[in-house]
Amino acid sequence: MNILRTLLILLLFASVEVCQAASKADFLPVDSVFIERVLAEAKDGKATGNMALFFARKFIGRPYVAHTLEKNDIERLVVNTRELDCTTLVENVTALTLCAGSKRYTFSDFLAVLEQLRYRRGKLDGYTSRLHYFSDWIADKTAMGVVADIQGPVPPFTAVKKLNIYYMSKNSRSYKALRLHPEFVADIRKHERALSGTTFRYIPKASVANAALLRGVINDGDIIAIVSNKGGLDIAHLGFAVWHADGLHLLNASMIHRKVVDEPMTLYRYLQKHPSHAGLRILRIITQ
Numbered sequence: 001m002n003i004l005r006t007l008l009i010l011l012l013f014a015s016v017e018v019c020q021a022a023s024k025a026d027f028l029p030v031d032s033v034f035i036e037r038v039l040a041e042a043k044d045g046k047a048t049g050n051m052a053l054f055f056a057r058k059f060i061g062r063p064y065v066a067h068t069l070e071k072n073d074i075e076r077l078v079v080n081t082r083e084l085d086c087t088t089l090v091e092n093v094t095a096l097t098l099c100a101g102s103k104r105y106t107f108s109d110f111l112a113v114l115e116q117l118r119y120r121r122g123k124l125d126g127y128t129s130r131l132h133y134f135s136d137w138i139a140d141k142t143a144m145g146v147v148a149d150i151q152g153p154v155p156p157f158t159a160v161k162k163l164n165i166y167y168m169s170k171n172s173r174s175y176k177a178l179r180l181h182p183e184f185v186a187d188i189r190k191h192e193r194a195l196s197g198t199t200f201r202y203i204p205k206a207s208v209a210n211a212a213l214l215r216g217v218i219n220d221g222d223i224i225a226i227v228s229n230k231g232g233l234d235i236a237h238l239g240f241a242v243w244h245a246d247g248l249h250l251l252n253a254s255m256i257h258r259k260v261v262d263e264p265m266t267l268y269r270y271l272q273k274h275p276s277h278a279g280l281r282i283l284r285i286i287t288q
Contacts, residue, residue, distance in 0.1 A: 039109075042054065128191070134235040147285055162198070228276055229278045230276050
């Protein structure tokens with residue numbers, strides 16, 4: 001009886017968490033239908049190959065739209081599977097991958113996991129609880145056991161970056177929420193200072209040409225975070241690793257193509273076209 005009572009209590013708390021996530025969410029019926037459909041495909045065994053890429057490919061062709069999380073004056077858990085930027089693509093695909101990996105297949109399950117991913121320590125508590133800098137996201141999700149931060153072997157992880165983060169607080173007028181609520185800037189600055197001074201290893205972009213070396217390090221479906229060399233920033237762009245016969249490619253929500261694509265050119269060639277891109281951080285989604 002004690003074991004049964006304990007199980008019932010755990011189920012009750014899990015149900016409460018799911019309901020709370022749903023009450024904070026902002027989505028359209030088409031979003032919930034899409035999420036449950038692709039999770040049902042995974043449940044039915046239709047997901048072949050890498051699970052993250054199975055879900056990422058479901059978004060190919062959907063339009064690139066920036067700032068979809070900024071629609072509300074009060075922070076809510078926005079779900080928009082119709083329009084994506086590089087961050088929301090990575091969030092959605094990671095949430096779907098974690099749901100399928102833990103055999104959780106409902107839209108409510110997805111909402112609970114998405115909240116855990118998007119916010120500091122997994123809890124939505126206003127705009128400043130959102131993990132706006134991806135290095136902050138990496139640290140938080142690594143601590144939660146959601147992703148592994150790959151920083152070896154050396155080579156190819158020969159470059160080291162020491163963070164100096166200040167972009168949002170310095171350019172607060174560029175952010176709707178910070179214009180409406182200038183009192184948020186102090187909290188944003190606090191998180192920037194906490195990140196500043198931390199270091200990480202990454203693959204310099206010159207080394208991305210060495211496909212033979214990288215094949216032993218980067219897996220299909222790994223999250224690729226492109227390191228920025230612009231002042232005050234950490235990461236310039238995000239996507240998923242896809243190996244083709246000619247080398248490593250990036251499946252991403254592309255501002256250039258204005259949609260989600262499996263980038264036709266190799267990632268090495270892509271990086272050479274962007275002087276502000278310094279190299280690659282690699283994250284691996286941890287599933288059960």
